[in-house]
Amino acid sequence: MxxxxxxxxxxxxxxxxxxxxxxxxxxxxxxxxxxxxxxxxxxxxxxxxxxxxxxxxxxxxxxxxxxxxxxxxxxxxxxxxxxxxxxxxxxxxxxxxxxxxxxxxxxxxxxxxxxxxxxxxxxxxxxxxxxxxxxxxxxxxxxxxxxxxxxxxxxxxxxxxxxxxxxxxxxxxxxxxxxxxxxxxxxAGFGASSDSHIHLGRDCEEQMSYCNFVSTDKELSSAKEEAKLFLWWHKAMQLSLIQMEQDDTILIESVVRTLLSIQGRRSQLAEERLSSEIFRAFWLGRRSPLSPRFRVVARSLFAVFLVQIPAESQVCLKAGSEPKLLQKAQQALNALESMASNKQYMDYQEQLSQASQFIKHPEHCLRDGNNLLALLINTLYPEVRYLDSIRWQH
Incomplete structure (x- = not known):
């Protein structure tokens, strides 16, 4: 009642x-x-x-x-x-x-x-x-x-x-x-419906924005979560190549800027100490919670991207002669190779050598970036089963 x-x-x-x-x-x-x-x-x-x-x-x-x-x-x-x-x-x-x-x-x-x-x-x-x-x-x-x-x-x-x-x-x-x-x-603004038939370029652009948001915004607090980031990096690369195939100059420039944004985050995560630029210059800041094997992958991808994208207006999408390394790319490659003499990377000598040879190979271009990622995770992260989606595609 x-x-x-x-x-x-x-x-x-x-x-x-x-x-x-x-x-x-x-x-x-x-x-x-x-x-x-x-x-x-x-x-x-x-x-x-x-x-x-x-x-x-x-x-x-x-x-x-x-x-x-x-x-x-x-x-x-x-x-x-x-x-x-x-x-x-x-x-x-x-x-x-x-x-x-x-x-x-x-x-x-x-x-x-x-x-x-x-x-x-x-x-x-x-x-x-x-x-x-x-x-x-x-x-x-x-x-x-x-x-x-x-x-x-x-x-x-x-x-x-x-x-x-x-x-x-x-x-x-x-x-x-x-x-x-x-x-x-x-x-998040990625279309009115996930089922609508959006133009391929627009759909890739929206997904790429999401990958960029997650890749640059997500804080990794421990080594247990670090491998998840490889899924986002792999997807971002896939979407970038799809967009670049449309041969649209303005679109390619936008894609390159997004990749460089992810590169900036990747560079930070590859450091052994996480802090601001001024503190890193004096080797200060808190020690990175990420594992040495993660830094091997991050620095390898950082180097290969600098080699294949020398500038915003230059992208190497076709294999050719041995790449001409600009100063930043050469520095990144030198930093990668110098890791072999650091005792905390002694267990990863083979992977560092493979990455260096892969990056210098004249038959490789930007399209092979995900192949390098698959090559490294095969031996560095064999126990992480959710990375099989990357392994099976390469």
């Missing part, structure tokens, strides 16, 4: 926030304590689900309560509130977003919605059945103007995904995984 009266009261108060909003806020404040008995929560949630939540209009205050519950309340409370928020007509809630100048609160609500989707997408209870409201809501996300999500908010969400989602989510074939990856791509 009480819950049916709540539903009727909400219809009598159509303005402002309504009885449903007030009731849900009261629930968040009083019924989500960490030690709340589960049998009481079960009864509450069973009755609450009968209320017409589709008619509720959430605001930022309610979304902030949802985020608090995710961090410190019983799991059943988080799942219930997630269920309720998925029932809501978000396209109607965010109708202001299609105006020429959306209200700042609308921007915030879109960010909150994206956070909510990412938080809920890893909950098996919500994604296990296609008829559940979360799956339906995921399918409607292409209608939301995600371009209103700011870069700092998006980076924060990606950081959460890096921490709580397994890398395999990118390759997973279940509906929820595919839709959440699609959502992250759309909200």
């Amino acid at each position: 009480y819950f049916s009266k709540i539903a009727e009261l909400d219809k009598l108060l159509p303005s402002y926030r309504g009885a449903l909003w007030s009731h849900l806020m009261h629930y968040c404040e009083c019924c989500t304590a960490p030690k709340m008995p589960e049998f009481i929560l079960y009864t509450l949630h069973t009755e609450f689900r009968r209320l017409p939540w589709k008619e509720m209009h959430p605001d930022q205050m309610l979304m902030e309560e949802f985020l608090k519950i995710e961090r410190g309340s019983p799991k059943s409370c988080f799942l219930f509130l997630g269920y309720v928020l998925c029932e809501i007509n978000w396209v109607g809630v965010l109708s202001d977003a299609w105006n020429p100048n959306p209200h700042p609160q609308t921007h915030n609500m879109i960010v909150c919605l994206l956070y909510m989707m990412v938080l809920l997408a890893k909950e098996e209870q919500l994604i296990g059945k296609e008829e559940l409201p979360f799956i339906n809501l995921l399918g409607q996300t292409s209608s939301i103007p995600w371009q209103l999500v700011g870069i700092s908010s998006y980076q924060s969400i990606i950081s959460y995904c890096n921490s709580y989602y397994p890398p395999s989510v990118i390759l997973a074939k279940d509906a929820a995984a595919e839709l959440i990856v699609k959502l992250l791509k759309i909200s």
